[in-house]
Amino acid sequence: MLSPCRAVRARATSPASYGPHARNPTPTAMTASADQALRTRAARVIPNGMYGHESTRLLPAAFPQFFQRAEGAHLWDADGRRLLDLMCSYGPNLLGHRHPQVEAAFQRQLAQGDAMTGPAPVMVDLAEALVAQVAHAGWAMFCKNGTDATTMAVTVARAHTGRRQVLVAHGAYHGAAPWCTPGPAGVVAEARAHLGRFTYNDAASLDAAADAAGDDLAAVLVAPYRHDAFADNTPCDPAFARHARALCSARGALLIVDDVRAGFRLARDCSWAPLGAQPDLSAWGKAIGNGHPISALLGSDACRAAAGQIYATDSFWFAAAPMAAALATLQLLRETDYLERIVALGTRLRDGLAEAAQRHGWALKQTGPVQMPQWLFDDDPDFRIGFGFAEEMLARGVYVHPWHNMFLNAAMTEADIDAAVAAADGALAVLQARRGMLRPHPVVVQRLGLRVVD
Numbered sequence: 398m399l400s401p402c403r404a405v406r407a408r409a410t411s412p413a414s415y416g417p418h419a420r421n422p423t424p425t426a427m428t429a430s431a432d433q434a435l436r437t438r439a440a441r442v443i444p445n446g447m448y449g450h451e452s453t454r455l456l457p458a459a460f461p462q463f464f465q466r467a468e469g470a471h472l473w474d475a476d477g478r479r480l481l482d483l484m485c486s487y488g489p490n491l492l493g494h495r496h497p498q499v500e501a502a503f504q505r506q507l508a509q510g511d512a513m514t515g516p517a518p519v520m521v522d523l524a525e526a527l528v529a530q531v532a533h534a535g536w537a538m539f540c541k542n543g544t545d546a547t548t549m550a551v552t553v554a555r556a557h558t559g560r561r562q563v564l565v566a567h568g569a570y571h572g573a574a575p576w577c578t579p580g581p582a583g584v585v586a587e588a589r590a591h592l593g594r595f596t597y598n599d600a601a602s603l604d605a606a607a608d609a610a611g612d613d614l615a616a617v618l619v620a621p622y623r624h625d626a627f628a629d630n631t632p633c634d635p636a637f638a639r640h641a642r643a644l645c646s647a648r649g650a651l652l653i654v655d656d657v658r659a660g661f662r663l664a665r666d667c668s669w670a671p672l673g674a675q676p677d678l679s680a681w682g683k684a685i686g687n688g689h690p691i692s693a694l695l696g697s698d699a700c701r702a703a704a705g706q707i708y709a710t711d712s713f714w715f716a717a718a719p720m721a722a723a724l725a726t727l728q729l730l731r732e733t734d735y736l737e738r739i740v741a742l743g744t745r746l747r748d749g750l751a752e753a754a755q756r757h758g759w760a761l762k763q764t765g766p767v768q769m770p771q772w773l774f775d776d777d778p779d780f781r782i783g784f785g786f787a788e789e790m791l792a793r794g795v796y797v798h799p800w801h802n803m804f805l806n807a808a809m810t811e812a813d814i815d816a817a818v819a820a821a822d823g824a825l826a827v828l829q830a831r832r833g834m835l836r837p838h839p840v841v842v843q844r845l846g847l848r849v850v851d
């Protein structure tokens with residue numbers, strides 16, 4: 398996820414050049430606000446006031462940390478400011494926040510019972526629905542988070558093969574457990590001892606990593622496309638997908654697709670199915686319950702026995718209400734044009750933004766699928782332009798991300814997209830005027846190992 402030390406030019410590096418007391422005024426600089434009051438209280442009782450990827454530590458200073466509510470395409474921050482949400486909860490929100498049918502199914506089950514002494518009938522309904530939906534799947538196991546599903550996938554692969562080595566792409570994110578977290582604190586080397594690395598879309602490097610693993614190769618774990626943070630996103634080369642499939646079959650290893658982030662945003666099946674490469678295992682999370690906490694591991698019949706052998710459980714994995722939400726979500730995926738809709742909206746956004754960028758003289762790189770756009774600026778090694786742009790978008794009521802891919806949801810309308818494009822038009826114009834005053838974010842500089850030189 399993080400790139401090696403790179404030298405970049407910068408005008409200022411001190412923390413005072415960024416943050417609430419930044420010398421460069423931000424368009425929505427925090428005044429005494431509900432968000433600020435919550436941050437002050439949080440700083441006393443929560444490490445760093447907030448942790449993980451939803452912390453604003455790696456976002457522009459003006460970004461709100463806390464939100465009151467969400468509905469359809471919008472979020473309301475702790476100060477009641479309404480924002481068009483182009484992050485969709487970092488993925489879970491596929492059909493719109495609080496989709497009425499999903500919420501009704503959730504509430505109905507909640508009224509009956511949620512975390513009980515065993516699962517509800519809906520667990521079987523949901524497993525049947527997923528097996529019917531995802532071509533490679535013969536069985537399903539449920540959990541809560543993407544990390545649960547990727548971790549369980551690796552465990553099943555090792556149980557099935559009796560081998561240890563798992564190959565993952567350089568820079569890929571597969572969760573926050575010790576074996577895969579990008580943060581080294583508190584992680585012993587032994588937890589990652591049996592991971593090999595390859596370059597995404599590079600068949601020769603995958604071959605080399607597999608050769609190095611030799612007869613200890615348990616699995617190849619891949620994202621559906623290269624959706625690394627802080628980098629342009631790249632589609633998967635179908636030839637690479639088929640090569641990975643053939644390699645795993647030839648070497649007796651399992652192919653795992655990590656569909657946690659992109660699942661059901663690219664296809665109504667596993668994301669690699671349209672590429673002609675069916676995995677043995679696929680990990681799902683985020684969108685499958687349209688915002689409710691549920692994830693899943695799906696597998697082919699060939700590895701069903703191993704899945705039955707591993708010890709996999711958790712106090713809340715069998716909670717019924719999120720399963721009912723997921724079942725309702727799957728029904729809507731089958732019966733609505735949500736996918737065609739987010740692609741059409743994404744295309745409208747990409748085209749509108751490209752025009753605005755050109756009009757204002759910005760080289761904006763829009764990569765990734767249109768429904769999961771990644772926006773980075775050319776010649777912006779320390780991301781200061783991207784941060785400035787995100788600030789200006791926020792000031793215009795649109796929540797965008799300066800270094801992570803974004804997400805569209807099916808509750809968005811053409812008018813929402815046009816509003817985002819209009820906001821971008823204003824933001825990109827103002828950004829030209831602010832260009833010389835933009836400063837790099839010190840935490841980003843530190844995390845990316847950037848060496849800032851003036």
Ligand code: PMP
Binds near residue numbers: 542570571657
């Ligand atoms: N895999 C991928 C590709 C992800 O994007 C994520 C979450 N960003 C995970 C795994 C981990 O999911 P979770 O945060 O729900 O544990």
